[in-house]
Amino acid sequence: MNILIFGPNGSGKGTQGDLVKQKYQLAHIESGAIFREHIGGGTELGKKAKAYIDRGDLVPDDITIPMVLETLQSKGAKGWLLDGFPRNMVQAEKLYDALKAANIELDYVIEILLPREVAKNRIMGRRLCKTNNNHPNNIFIDAIKPDGDKCRVCGGELSARSDDQDEGAINKRHDIYYDTKTGTLAAAYFYKELAKKGATKYIELDGLGTIDSIKDTLLGQLA
Ligand code: AMP
Numbered sequence: 508m509n510i511l512i513f514g515p516n517g518s519g520k521g522t523q524g525d526l527v528k529q530k531y532q533l534a535h536i537e538s539g540a541i542f543r544e545h546i547g548g549g550t551e552l553g554k555k556a557k558a559y560i561d562r563g564d565l566v567p568d569d570i571t572i573p574m575v576l577e578t579l580q581s582k583g584a585k586g587w588l589l590d591g592f593p594r595n596m597v598q599a600e601k602l603y604d605a606l607k608a609a610n611i612e613l614d615y616v617i618e619i620l621l622p623r624e625v626a627k628n629r630i631m632g633r634r635l636c637k638t639n640n641n642h643p644n645n646i647f648i649d650a651i652k653p654d655g656d657k658c659r660v661c662g663g664e665l666s667a668r669s670d671d672q673d674e675g676a677i678n679k680r681h682d683i684y685y686d687t688k689t690g691t692l693a694a695a696y697f698y699k700e701l702a703k704k705g706a707t708k709y710i711e712l713d714g715l716g717t718i719d720s721i722k723d724t725l726l727g728q729l730a
Contacts, residue, residue, distance in 0.1 A: 508614045516626065527617075536588065536592075545559070574644065575592045596690075599693070614707065614708065615707065626647065
C-alpha cells in the first residue's frame with residue numbers, strides 16, 4: 508500500500524502516520540527526517556540544505572525532488588507512507604509523473620484538516636515531560652491538559668520547546684502549508700482532483716477530533 512499524508516504542523520499527522528505505518532508495515536519516508544540525516548552525516552546534500560532549513564524555508568526543488576524520488580525507489584518497494592512531500596505544486600506534479608512512469612499505484616491520500624489558528628495554538632501549547640518525552644501534554648487540548656504545571660501522566664516537570672514558542676517560525680511554516688495556490692494545500696488539492704477521476708482515494712479527517720477518534724475513522728477507511 509502506498510500513501511501520501513498531508514496535515515499542518517500541529518495536526519497530529521506524525522501520530523496518525525506512525526499508527527498507519529505500523530499497521531500496514533510501510534516504510535515511513537519523511538522528507539524532513541531525510542534532510543536531518545544528511546545534515547547529521549555531514550553530506551554535500553546536507554550542507555546545501557541546512558541554510559534553508561535553519562531559516563524555515565523550503566529546500567529548493569532541484570535538491571528535494573530527486574532525493575525523495577530516490578528514497579522511494581530504494582526503500583519503498585514494499586509500500587510507503589510519504590510524509591512532508593509534496594509541499595508545493597511542482598513537487599506534486601513531479602511525484603505524479605514519476606509514479607506514473609514507474610507504474611506505481613498511489614492507493615490513498617490522507618488530509619488532516621485543522622484551522623490555522625487551532626494548529627498554531629496546539630504547537631504553542633505543547634509541553635514536554637522531562638521524565639518521558641512521549642507523555643502527551645498540551646495546555647490548549649482538554650484531553651491532554653497538564654495537571655497544573657506538572658505532567659498529566661507522571662507528575663513530572665514540564666518544559667516547552669523553544670521552536671514551538673517562536674511565533675514567526677510557526678507562521679512561516681503555516682504560510683507554506685495553507686497556501687492553496689502553489690503551496691502544500693495546492694499539492695493536496697491536486698491529488699483530490701485526481702481522486703475525483705478515480706486515480707486514487709482521498710480521505711479527509713477532522714483534525715479537531717481526539718487522537719483515538721481520528722485513528723478509528725482513518726483505519727476504518729483504509730482497506
Ligand atoms: P519537517 O520535519 O517536515 O518540518 O521538515 C523540516 C524542514 O525540511 C522544512 O522546514 C524544510 O526546510 C525542509 N523540507 C522538508 N520537506 C521538504 C519538501 N518537501 N520540500 C522542501 N523542503 C522540505
